[in-house]
């Protein structure tokens with residue numbers, strides 16, 4: 001795993017640091033979106049939450065980490081082996097991954113706005129089978 005993260009950081013033009021490796025490792029162990037607080041509890045080296053936040057920002061901007069929120073006032077971060085989004089139950093909070101993505105629209109958006117798009121977030125909200 002470490003080797004894969006090394007390559008990922010290098011190909012994204014980022015330097016390989018123990019902090020970044022530890023954050024990526026902790027993120028992938030979660031296997032679902034995690035908050036900074038949750039991450040801080042599982043990271044194997046001591047880093048304070050504001051340093052974790054700064055590192056995550058860099059990883060998100062580089063497109064390595066997916067950042068999102070579920071309208072509960074907290075940012076979530078996920079290391080995605082294969083890019084995906086989520087559907088979230090607004091009643092019980094249950095969350096499932098979905099393989100729908102708007103990424104194919106990016107070239108069109110870039111063309112019409114002149115922006116260089118580096119990442120996006122997309123989540124769906126509703127009631128799960130149990131709650132509806």
Ligand SMILES: [Zn+2]
Pocket residue numbers: 089090091092093094127128129130131
């Ligand atoms: Zn539910």
Ligand SMILES: [Zn+2]
Pocket residue numbers: 083084085100101102103120122
């Ligand atoms: Zn997407």
